[in-house]
Amino acid sequence: MDRNESCLSATDRMIDMMDVGVFAVDRELHVRSWNAFMVAHAGKGRREVLGRSIFEVFPELPRSWLQKKFDRVFALGAPSFTSWEQRPWLFRLPHNRPITGGVDCMQQDTRLVPLKNGDGEVALVLVCVFDVTDAAMLQRRLAETVTALEAERAEQQKLIARLAEAQEQLVQSEKLAAIGQLAAGVAHEINNPVGFVMSNFRSLEQYLDGAFALVEAFDRHIDLLPDAARTAIEKLKSDMDYEFVADDARSLVAESRDGLERVKRIVADLRDFSRVGETDWQWASVHGCLDSTLNVVMNEIKYKAQVVKDYGELPQIECMPFQLNQVFLNLLVNAAQAIEGQGSITLRTRAEAEQVVIQIADTGCGMPPDVLRRIFDPFFTTKPVGKGTGLGLSVTHSIIGRHHGSIAVDSTPGQGTTFTLRLPVRQAAAQSTADREVQAA
Ligand SMILES: Nc1ncnc2c1ncn2[C@@H]1O[C@H](COP(=O)(O)OP(=O)(O)OP(=O)(O)O)[C@@H](O)[C@H]1O
Ligand SMILES: [Mg+2]
CATH class of the missing domain: 1.10.287 (Helix Hairpins)
Structure with missing residues (x-):
């Protein structure tokens, strides 16, 4: 035995001791070496596999795909690899863990390493099979846990939203x-x-x-x-x-x-x-609600603003009049509070198809876009402590929602603000339209 051979056999012994599957194939993809890991895990001895094509040893291999991969390694002399995440296993090797979580054979990363001869040509390709079953199972369990946690989190978000609404x-x-x-x-x-x-x-x-x-x-x-x-x-x-x-x-x-x-x-x-x-539905006059609310808040308004009424012809509407009073009260008080010196508040009404439109416009301070975005949020206020709780508009918004109406706002800083309310004349019609929209969505 010369020095080289003893060196080689020392390398072979080292490879044998590794906890990685290692075997070499030649240009025809015939097996030329086969370490102890492969013997143990493939259940095939060296004599059984040496000199045979890997497609005979592992008939389940994806033949044309793998052939191309080997061809590239032989031609380019650059290593190639497969990862368990894209391809959980290449060689069907049993694993020695209890079979759980849909894993029925060893999960593996595989490396194809070119071995060159003295002329610099690739003579052999070393196939290294790494057992990553534990890591793969752990990662899958982690992914399942993350999915479950995300679902739980989404549920919690829904719950929080419902709680905020209830509050x-x-x-x-x-x-x-x-x-x-x-x-x-x-x-x-x-x-x-x-x-x-x-x-x-x-x-x-x-x-x-x-x-x-x-x-x-x-x-x-x-x-x-x-x-x-x-x-x-x-x-x-x-x-x-x-x-x-x-x-x-x-x-x-x-x-x-x-x-x-x-x-x-x-x-x-x-x-x-x-x-x-009171939450009784009644037929009531919007003008009646506006006027009686004006009476209640006139004291707060009269020193700052002239009230201009531009009323159109309105039918009675099906509503909860005492709640509409609350809406008008909030909008009128906000309008008065927005006026610093002297100004005016204009109440405009008109009938439109099956709706009534009510506008409350003031010549007050107006709102910049970052305030405008948040005015319907509960507890959002720009007023000093003790002056505003920031609930007026969120209450207004939910009352209008309950009436199947809409509220829009148009504001220019320094010029004023106009709130436009639209309320359906009949609730039954509005309700069935809302139901239809929900169903369509
Ligand atoms: N007509 C308006 N002109 C200018 N800003 C307005 C007007 N109406 C509302 N705002 C702004 O929207 C914010 C929220 O209004 P909202 O009525 O919800 O609460 P608030 O008036 O501050 O307090 P609360 O009505 O509970 O006493 C106000 O603090 C104000 O900044
Ligand atoms: Mg208010």
Whole structure:
């Protein structure tokens, strides 16, 4: 045995000890060496395979594909490989793990390494088969776990969205209930004194009429009085400017009666507001809702804005009027709050096919796009702490949604904002259109 041979056999022994399948094939793809790993895992001894084509040893090999791969390695002298991720196995070798997870044979990475002779030609190709079954199974389990986690995460996102919606509804109904209670309390407190002031006022008016009639009767007979008495009475009348007082008293009474009527109307509107929590569908007039809401918020508006009404002809609509009041209240208060000095708020209405269109336009500060994007988000506010909770528009949005309507906003910073609401006249028609859309989607 020369030095080279002993060297070679030392290399062979080393290859034999490796925990990797290694065998060599020649240009005809006949097996020329076969290490112990291959003996153990292929269940075929050296004598059985040496000199035979690998397609005989492994009849299940993808013949033309593999032939091309070997041809390239022989021609180019560059290594080639296959990975378990693209091709889980090339050689059907059993593996010694319990068979689980759809893995029924050894998962493998394979390398084809060219071995050149002294002339620099590729004489043999070394086929190295790496057992990656453990890693592959682990990676598959990991991928399955990631898929399951992602599905769970998607479920959680849905749950969070549902929770946020439920919370918004809860906050909204609490807010409505609080406003309702407050309004009911105030309305009740004001209603009683207004009631007796009005009744007293009616009596006072009658007494005044009587008193003036009495004075007029005296006037008619004043000539019958002695001179001294007549002069004294005329002086008294002139000192007190009787003609003016008599005239002014009548207009004071008329004006005050008007004022009391207005208070009565506001109290009635406030009582309407105490029913904001009511969710009965009714046929109601949008103009009626707008006007009674205006009455309630007029105090907040009148010093800043002139209210212009540009009402069209509207049919009654099927709605929850107390909730629409809430919508108009939110939009009107926002409009008033957006006006810094003096401005105007225009209420425009028109009927359009089976819808009514309501616009509330202000000449206030307007909104930049980054605010505009978020105005319907619950708790989004640009107002100082204590002034805004950021719920007005999110409540408005859900009420309009419940009415199967839509809300659009158009705003220019420094010029003003217009909210456009569209509400269906009939709910049944709107509901079936919405259902059809859901089904189509
Ligand atoms: N007409 C408007 N003009 C300018 N900005 C507006 C107008 N309406 C709404 N906004 C902006 O949208 C934000 C959200 O409005 P929203 O009514 O939801 O809450 P808020 O008015 O801040 O508080 P809340 O109504 O709960 O008291 C406001 O803070 C404001 O920045
Ligand atoms: Mg608001």
